Amino acid sequence: MKKLQETASVLEHEPVARQTFRLRLHSPGIARSATAGQFAMIQVREGVDPLLRRPLSFHRLFPGEGCIEFLYRVVGRGTWWLSRVRPGETVDLLGPLGNGFDVQDSAAYPVALIAGGIGIAPLFQLVSRLLVTPLERERPEIHLFYGARTASELLPDHFLQSLGISSHVSTDDGTGGFHGRVTDMFQRAVGKETGEPRRVFACGPLAMQFHVARWVLARGIESQLSLEALMACGVGACLGCALPAVSHHGRSAERYVHVCKDGPIFRAEAIQWTKVQAHPAPPPSFLYS
Ligand SMILES: Cc1cc2nc3c(=O)[nH]c(=O)nc-3n(C[C@H](O)[C@H](O)[C@H](O)COP(=O)(O)OP(=O)(O)OC[C@H]3O[C@@H](n4cnc5c(N)ncnc54)[C@H](O)[C@@H]3O)c2cc1C
Numbered sequence: 323m324k325k326l327q328e329t330a331s332v333l334e335h336e337p338v339a340r341q342t343f344r345l346r347l348h349s350p351g352i353a354r355s356a357t358a359g360q361f362a363m364i365q366v367r368e369g370v371d372p373l374l375r376r377p378l379s380f381h382r383l384f385p386g387e388g389c390i391e392f393l394y395r396v397v398g399r400g401t402w403w404l405s406r407v408r409p410g411e412t413v414d415l416l417g418p419l420g421n422g423f424d425v426q427d428s429a430a431y432p433v434a435l436i437a438g439g440i441g442i443a444p445l446f447q448l449v450s451r452l453l454v455t456p457l458e459r460e461r462p463e464i465h466l467f468y469g470a471r472t473a474s475e476l477l478p479d480h481f482l483q484s485l486g487i488s489s490h491v492s493t494d495d496g497t498g499g500f501h502g503r504v505t506d507m508f509q510r511a512v513g514k515e516t517g518e519p520r521r522v523f524a525c526g527p528l529a530m531q532f533h534v535a536r537w538v539l540a541r542g543i544e545s546q547l548s549l550e551a552l553m554a555c556g557v558g559a560c561l562g563c564a565l566p567a568v569s570h571h572g573r574s575a576e577r578y579v580h581v582c583k584d585g586p587i588f589r590a591e592a593i594q595w596t597k598v599q600a601h602p603a604p605p606p607s608f609l610y611s
Pocket residue numbers: 361372376377378379380392393394395396397398399400401402440443444549550551552553581586601602603604605
């Protein structure tokens with residue numbers, strides 16, 4: 323698919339949860355060609371500091387209106403600069419990048435979506451894709467499992483209600499919904515509140531994906547996991563976003579996939595989870611104040 327570099331005008335930009343923003347842009351070329359699960363590299367500030375673009379997944383796509391939306395969390399300098407952009411200003415985008423979710427045949431299966439924190443962002447567009455069917459009876463049964471560290475980091479209820487699917491919410495500290503990790507909530511619910519899914523889509527930190535991968539692999543359930551890596555270029559040039567992959571040529575041969583060009587969506591079977599290291603802890607909280 324052709325990548326575009328587009329100067330997008332900012333239409334709306336609003337805080338929606340603690341340090342979390344929704345950004346709506348007019349970017350007609352990218353809006354027309356992007357699909358759920360793909361991402362764009364966004365230039366967060368003119369000039370050389372920060373020099374590198376930052377990857378953000380498409381939260382919602384409106385090809386008819388030529389608009390795209392991102393949902394992002396401020397974690398460091400790049401996203402902090404981005405949070406200061408105002409309606410009427412412009413940002414430079416490179417995209418769409420990556421492979422996107424494969425939703426073929428999903429109507430036939432009960433589907434589980436698992437989101438950790440801001441990993442909820444691309445699942446909105448995925449739900450829209452999954453529900454694109456004129457007949458109610460052809461729609462898949464979809465359950466969303468969404469967890470955050472604390473209630474102030476959860477998206478407001480009306481965001482989840484707008485999805486029109488069943489949502490299960492957790493917080494690590496018990497301030498909202500189920501008290502515990504999203505993967506614990508998911509495992510408890512399956513078999514009691516919901517049936518066993520035949521397909522799992524997940525987006526969130528690598529530590530969460532590790533648990534999701536172990537669960538689906540143990541049961542032979544099909545999965546599509548949106549994985550994170552630090553990205554400098556986003557287009558396969560710097561090789562900085564490598565993750566250890568399962569080798570098809572014997573155990574000794576090391577093989578890597580690159581999240582930006584082979585992903586960011588991978589089946590759990592593709593990754594050597596025992597060799598994946600979680601990213602370092604977020605920066606100090608003074609950046610957020
Ligand atoms: C394909 C892809 C899609 C993404 N989509 C979204 C999205 O829709 N919304 C959103 O809020 N974030 C998303 N991210 C993460 C986002 O790109 C980073 O949070 C952002 O680049 C951080 O930039 P910064 O300058 O603010 O922070 P930095 O100062 O660069 O880093 C601050 C902290 O965040 C960590 N970090 C930086 N980049 C990443 C990363 N890529 N993955 C995990 N940890 C990282 C660093 O290790 C550091 O601890 C996505 C990442 C990828 C790879």
